[in-house]
Amino acid sequence: GENVEQHPSTLSVQEGDSAVIKCTYSDSASNYFPWYKQELGKRPQLIIDIRSNVGEKKDQRIAVTLNKTAKHFSLHITETQPEDSAVYFCAASGNNAGNMLTFGGGTRLMVKP
Amino acid sequence: KAGVTQTPRYLIKTRGQQVTLSCSPISGHRSVSWYQQTPGQGLQFLFEYFSETQRNKGNFPGRFSGRQFSNSRSEMNVSTLELGDSALYLCASSAGGTGSNQPQHFGDGTRLSIL
Numbered sequence: 460g461e462n463v464e465q466h467p468s469t470l471s472v473q474e475g476d477s478a479v480i481k482c483t484y485s486d487s488a489s490n491y492f493p494w495y496k497q498e499l500g501k502r503p504q505l506i507i508d509i510r511s512n513v514g515e516k517k518d519q520r521i522a523v524t525l526n527k528t529a530k531h532f533s534l535h536i537t538e539t540q541p542e543d544s545a546v547y548f549c550a551a552s553g554n555n556a557g558n559m560l561t562f563g564g565g566t567r568l569m570v571k572p
Numbered sequence: 573k574a575g576v577t578q579t580p581r582y583l584i585k586t587r588g589q590q591v592t593l594s595c596s597p598i599s600g601h602r603s604v605s606w607y608q609q610t611p612g613q614g615l616q617f618l619f620e621y622f623s624e625t626q627r628n629k630g631n632f633p634g635r636f637s638g639r640q641f642s643n644s645r646s647e648m649n650v651s652t653l654e655l656g657d658s659a660l661y662l663c664a665s666s667a668g669g670t671g672s673n674q675p676q677h678f679g680d681g682t683r684l685s686i687l
Contacts, residue, residue, distance in 0.1 A: 491673035562615040
């Protein structure tokens with residue numbers, strides 16, 4: 460089955476700096492890659508996603524890049540703010556009939572004011 | 573639109589008991605997936621239901637089961653509870669359909685504690 464690895468497990472940045480979180484996946488058939496943000500005690504919230512026919516996608520300060528050949532994808536957050544502090548999860552899903560996400564282990568991002 | 577609603581929010585059970593968790597998806601969403609979240613294992617897929625049928629299943633023992641009703645609401649049942657079943661159980665709904673994956677939106681979860 461699919462295996463997703465996520466790095467780093469913790470990331471500390473100064474407010475205004477950029478943050479990058481990287482994930483690798485094992486199943487070359489995977490074609491959908493969402494990112495979730497989970498604040499303490501709250502639900503995972505979908506912040507951006509990308510499909511395998513696209514190399515990059517941006518939404519304001521957030522961007523995701525995908526390298527299908529290398530089987531890795533990354534989340535980029537620019538101009539970080541204290542409210543960006545949370546745990547971020549990447550996930551991958553294959554081209555099967557349905558929705559079955561395999562998650563990475565998570566990255567705890569801390570933005571210092 | 574109302575989001576995904578899970579009940580109850582908290583449950584305390586003892587070993588050997590069984591429990592049923594409920595999930596009401598976003599209106600119009602036909603796919604409901606269940607995930608278990610623990611500090612040690614992270615987020616793990618349990619199963620997905622679409623049109624009252626289990627469409628995908630993760631690597632969990634048969635003590636974990638679920639079902640979906642005609643209004644797309646879903647329930648998850650865990651029998652013969654073990655200490656290791658203590659976790660946050662999250663439900664996610666999506667528009668469903670076949671082919672490409674659809675974005676999944678999570679509920680607040682049910683925190684299950686086994687004593």
